[in-house]
Amino acid sequence: MSTAASTQIHLASRPEGWPTPENFRTVRVTLPELAPGQVRVANAFVSVDPYMRGRMNEGRSYVAPYALGATITGGAVGRVLESAADAVPVGAVVLHQHGWSNVVQDDAATFQVIPELPGVPLSLRLHILGMTGLTAYVGLTRIASLQPGETVFVSGAAGAVGSAVGQLARLLGASRVIGSAGSAAKVALLTGKYGFDEAFNYHDGDVSELLTQAAPDGIDVYFDNVGGDHLTAALDAFNDGGRAALCGAISTYNAEGPVPGPDNMSNIVTRGLTLRGFTLGNHLDLAGEFQQRMAGWFAEGRIAYDETIVDGIEGTVEAFLAMMRGANVGKMLVRVG
Template structure:
C-alpha cells in the first residue's frame, strides 16, 4: 500500500495564521473499492476564503476540523478506477486538495472530468475555475456592468481582481486597479488597466482614486475592504454598484474592525452594495467558459501564477496570500 502526505489543521489561529497551525501527516493510500476512484493530485489551490474555515464559527462553508485533513480545489489524474464514468489517465477537478492523492467515491470528492479546451490543467483552479467565475459573476451579474461604467477594482493583481480588470477592458470600459508593489503595478499596466494605484505608496487612497477617475466611479469590485471601501464610497457616482467579493484586510483581525466612517454616502448617492458567494452563480459557468475561451483566443485575457512546489509548502503558500506574496493565482504544484 502506497503512502502519501496530507496537510491537517493542528490548531485554530488567532489573528494571522502561522506555520504551527498546520501539520504534515503521512497516511496509507488504500486501493479503490466498488464505485470508487484513486486520484493523484497534480495541483492544489489556496484561497483567502479558507482563512474563515479555520475558525470554529458557522458560515457559508463548514469549518475545518482540528486534526483532520483540510479540503479545497485540486486538479489530479485518475490512477485507478472502479467507476465506469472515469478511466485511468483522466484529468479531474475535485474538492480534495491539501493532499498528494486520495481514494474516494466521485460524488464525495466533488469529482468532475476536465476538458482542458487548450488551457493548462491548473488554469481550472484559477482563471477558468472558481476565481474566474467569481470575477465574471461579480462584475456582470452582481455589479450589473453597463455601457460607459468606470470600474474600480481592489486587489486587482490577484486571481479574481486581474480577471475583473480584463473583462471590463474587453468590454470597453475605463478601469482603475489598486495593488501593492512595483511588480504588481507593472503587471496591471501590462494588461491594460488605465490607472494603477500602488496603495502601499499612497497616503490618501481617495485622492489617488479620484486622480484616475475625476468624475467618479460607477462600479467597485471589492476584494479588500477597509480603506479601499471608504475610498470607493467617496469616489462613487450616483447609482454606483458595489460587488463585495472579499475583505482580506480584516480576515485576520482579532477584534471587530471599525466599519467605513462614510457609510452614510450609500444613501445620498443611491449606491447599491451587494455581497456575493460564487456558489450561488454556478449556472453561469458554461457561458463564462465560452466567453473566456474567446477572450483568450483574441489575446484579451492573460493570467499570472505564483507557484510553490510540494505539499510541505502548501501552508507557506496559504500564508503568502496575507502578506502579498502572490501575483495572480497562488498555486501549489504537487506532481
C-alpha cells in the first residue's frame, strides 16, 4: 500500500456558449493509501463526449450538472494498480465513470471488470464495442424501431456514434443509408470505408435540399446527433410513419439562449411521425444483447471504426474542445501515459 500522484481535470467555471480552456483546471493531487474495499486504477483511455457539454451547464440535463471544482466524470478504461478488494484484483481491466484523470481510486463497486478480448484494443471498449456502439444500437432498434428495407439518415455520421449508426443500420437490414458530415474528407470516408449509400457535406448548401437530393424517395428513420437545421430537413424528408431517434443536438449545445425548434413541426401530425429522445442510462438492459451481436459482427470483420487520439491526460481539454468543433474522425479519445 502506498500513496499515488493523480492528475485530474476539474471544471473551474461554467461555460457560456463555447467552452474555452479557462473553464477547466488541471489539478495534481496525492491519493491516500487505499481504504479497505477500494481499488486504484491507472487509466489507459479516457472518453470525451458531446453530452458532457450539457452537464457543464447548471440546471436539468441528462443527470445532475457537473460540480465546480471537481473532476469531470465520464467513461474511461484502465487497469487495476492496487487493490484492497478481492473482486477486483490487480491487473484486471476495468470500465468506469470516474472520468478525466490518469489515476483514480474509489470503492471497487464503482469499477466494472471486463474480459480482455484477444487482438481487440482497449480503446474500443469505450466506443464501437462499448457505450458508443450501444447508443447506436438502442437508437436504431428500440427508439426508432428500424425495419428491414427502410431508408436511414444519420447526422454527424463521421462521428463516433454516427459511424456506428450507419454500419449497424445496414447490418440490421436497412436498404439505404445516408449520412451528413462537415467536410469532403468525412463524406469520402462515409461512402468509402463505412459503406454509406449516400453522404453529403452540410456546408455545401441548404440541408433540406441536400437531403432531398440524397434521398429522393424520402427517409423512414432519422438518427439525430445534430438538431437544428438537420432535424428540420429530416421532418421535410420523412415518409409517412417516419421515426426519429433524438440522441443529441451538438448544433445547439453552445448556444447562449434558447434555440427555436423546427418550423415544420406540422409534418409530425400530417405524416404521422414519431420523435423520441433517449439517453443511454435508461436502456442498459439492451447491453447484453448488443454485446453478443456486436462481438459477432466485429469478429467477422464487418465493423470499421476510426479513432482520433490525443496523448496525455493534460491534453483532455484540447481533445474535448476539438471534438466539439468536429475536428475528430470517429471516436475522440485521450490516451493516458
